[in-house]
Amino acid sequence: MFLTLFILVVMVAVQAVPYSSSATEPQLCRSDTFANLQLYGASINSVRTEVADVTGSRLNANVWPQSEPATATVCNVVISYTHLGWDDTVTVFVNLPASTPWNGRLMGVGGGAWTTGTTGDLVLPASKGFAAVSTDGGHGRYFREPPAEWAFASPEKQTMNWYKLHDYASVALDDAAALGKQAVAAYFGKGPDYSYWSVSGESLD
Numbered sequence: 001m002f003l004t005l006f007i008l009v010v011m012v013a014v015q016a017v018p019y020s021s022s023a024t025e026p027q028l029c030r031s032d033t034f035a036n037l038q039l040y041g042a043s044i045n046s047v048r049t050e051v052a053d054v055t056g057s058r059l060n061a062n063v064w065p066q067s068e069p070a071t072a073t074v075c076n077v078v079i080s081y082t083h084l085g086w087d088d089t090v091t092v093f094v095n096l097p098a099s100t101p102w103n104g105r106l107m108g109v110g111g112g113a114w115t116t117g118t119t120g121d122l123v124l125p126a127s128k129g130f131a132a133v134s135t136d137g138g139h140g141r142y143f144r145e146p147p148a149e150w151a152f153a154s155p156e157k158q159t160m161n162w163y164k165l166h167d168y169a170s171v172a173l174d175d176a177a178a179l180g181k182q183a184v185a186a187y188f189g190k191g192p193d194y195s196y197w198s199v200s201g202e203s204l205d
Contacts (some may be wrong), residue, residue, distance in 0.1 A: 009160040025187065026051045026098050029075035034186050037079065039175055045080040045089070051098060052076045056123030073099035077183050083171070086163040090138045092176045093119050094183045095126040102130035106180055106192035108173070110134070110199030114147050116172055121198075131192065133180030138167040 034047045056070040077094040096102070107125040109132055111117045116137030125132040139145040153161040177195065185191040 025096075026073075026075065028187055029096075031079075034077060034079070034183055036186065037179060037182050039081055039178060042081045042083045042175070045082060047080075048078040050076050051088045054095065054123045054126070054128070055183075057120040059119075069135070070124040072097060072123055072127040074123075074126050075187060079179055079183070079186075081175070081179075083163070083167075086167075088163055088167055090140045090167060090172050090175065092179045093117075093122060093134050093136075094180050095122040095132045096187050097126045097129055097131065098186065100127060100129045102131060102188055104183055104193040105130050106177075106195040107132045108134070108177055108180065108195065108197045108199075110173065110197065112199070114145075114168070116168060117176070125198070130196075131178050131180065131184045131188075133174045133183070135176040137172040138164050 029049050029051045031047045031049050034049065037044055039048065040134065051073065053071065053073050072095070075098055076094040079092040079094070080089060081092075082089050088165070092116040107130040109117055109121045109125065111121075111134075116139070117132060117134030122132040122134055139150055148157070150164055151161055181191050181195065
């Protein structure tokens with residue numbers, strides 16, 4: 001009887017550990033932790049990781065509200081992939097909270113206009129205990145690259161690059177959610193209980 005009760009208590013304790021951050025989790029911030037990430041119709045090019053102290057944008061300081069930019073220690077995961085046959089390269093950025101206990105939730109962070117997201121906007125939700133994910137939408141050089149730089153298939157700008165437009169319009173955002181949930185599960189041992197989407201407007205265009 002006592003042995004059975006002891007085993008049950010141990011099982012419950014082991015199952016509860018992955019739900020919130022612990023001192024051991026930064027040790028899991030290695031590329032091999034995320035070696036099994038998969039995305040249908042795509043190939044993962046690389047996964048880079050680092051434990052980093054990050055500071056958010058002052059522009060977002062009034063969102064919660066708070067007077068100073070957010071800071072956090074995170075496991076920063078950068079995932080590069082390509083859709084088969086599309087000749088694109090998309091990068092997803094995931095901040096997994098290390099200095100704040102994970103609250104069991106994932107926040108997807110978008111952008112506005114022709115921007116699918118920004119890395120600076122990941123810091124505020126991560127400082128509040130959210131795992132946070134964003135994507136460059138296939139805009140390889142910088143997030144706020146104007147469409148004239150990427151939406152055409154040739155330098156003459158006579159033919160649209162429909163693959164990159166699809167990335168921007170919906171595909172990359174769905175990919176970011178899928179990869180973000182997988183990254184959370186790989187790091188914390190379970191997927192998010194709830195997922196949210198914070199955006200200025202590009203998903204509504």
